[in-house]
Amino acid sequence: MIRYTSEIVSLGLQTLRAWPEMWHHRRKVIQCFYDMANTSLLMSCVLSLFIGGVLALQSGPLLVERGLSFVVGQLVGLSMCKELAPVMMAILMAGRIGSAITAELGSMKVYQEIDALWTMKINPIHYLILPRVTAILCALPLLVLFSILVGWMGGGLVCWLNQEIGLSLQTYFSHLKAGISLQDLAQSITKSIFFAMLIGVVSCHHGLQTKGGPRSIGRSVTQSVVQSIVCILISDYAITRIFVWIE
């Protein structure tokens, strides 16, 4: 456990130290960012729309019945912004992008492509890890912002269409706006940046540690996804705790 954590931290630091090299690898960063956005956007849209909708559907009738209709917008708004969007998008990224990164790097390791890079004096951290981690660091916060907006929209649609709630979109969004501050959005983005770094480094680490044949690639992918999700959930609690303490 200690060794694993130190390896992850060490890889993270090496990646941060490689950032002056980023301009040279800008094309790869853009390519990775495009691939990530392309594979995650539709899924994130569907996921966020329905999560926002379900939140409104479960809480709306109950709150309206007790005369607390103004809370529905705030509840959906805050839940999506502070917790659900960053965590759900991070888990989605770990599953779709993190697994793909581990599989790609794992197969490169198994088929001696990474050895070939070393022998050509090309540092795999500069050439392979840096573009992927940078791309995920750009993609996840944007995806989280997108998810928050779509989730709010999903909640609004349910409030408007569900007769038991019966709130107009205008009323719903005015309540939501009253309950959300820029600080909430900033916390959400901060979380997503931290999660992005975790997913990038954990998935790259597992890819680089792959040994053996094709079966070990599958094993690395599973470990990468499971450990990314565990790290996301644990660090989510820790970061939330810090934010609560600061507030």
Added chain:
Amino acid sequence: MDRMTPSHSKGVNLAVSGLGRSFSGVPVLCDVHLSVEAGSICVIMGASGSGKSVLLRHLVGLETPDKGSILYNGSPFSEAITWNQIEMAIVFQQGGLLHSLDVGENIALYLRETKRLSDEEVEPLVDQAITQVGLDVVNDKHKMPSDLSGGMKKRVAIARALAIDPGIIFYDEPTGELDPVTAVAIGKEIRRVNKDHGTTSIIVTHDRDLAFGIADTITFMAQGRLTDPQTPEEIRSLSDPQTRQFLHAGSQKDYL
């Protein structure tokens, strides 16, 4: 001067002494000594699992030995590489080509990433390397490695090595998994590269025909130890039973 024109002076001397390495307490390399003259072809032969590929990984810096030294032109490996005193290249058993890049991009990798040359400088060198290994610039340059045959992958790997303009090239089982005709073609290619570019070549193989066809010196590896390098003629006249068994195994009567 064109960087790929023949030059017989750039070959690198290799001197290995007392190299030792154990994995989980099991010795894989035991007191290995090897000396290879600049510009020569040295073939390391031996049975599967004898430690040939492990030795090769140590020679190119992918593994660190427990003890012993590896000197290139008299300088320790790390110094020689760090201060760019030598350039080396390796042709891996499976080519080691990056599957996400096409043939041209694979060959250009070192020039773009390590030398940081511009596209205008890289393209002619890539085309030259492709032509030198008998591939076609128009038809083959933009093929992906997954579209190539085993022999073509090896040629591309050799072209990539040539683009580095190395003083020493290592080949790991260059004819492994190839049919006899392609194997001969690859062997000729290695010989031609050695003659035209003056590079030192270290070949790890258990292909006897290749070894006796192109080697200047041959050394045998068994149980982590290397024999003294000898010429093919000297090896043929050896009376050592282990060497003789290795050299003559595989005739039809052995299967009966």
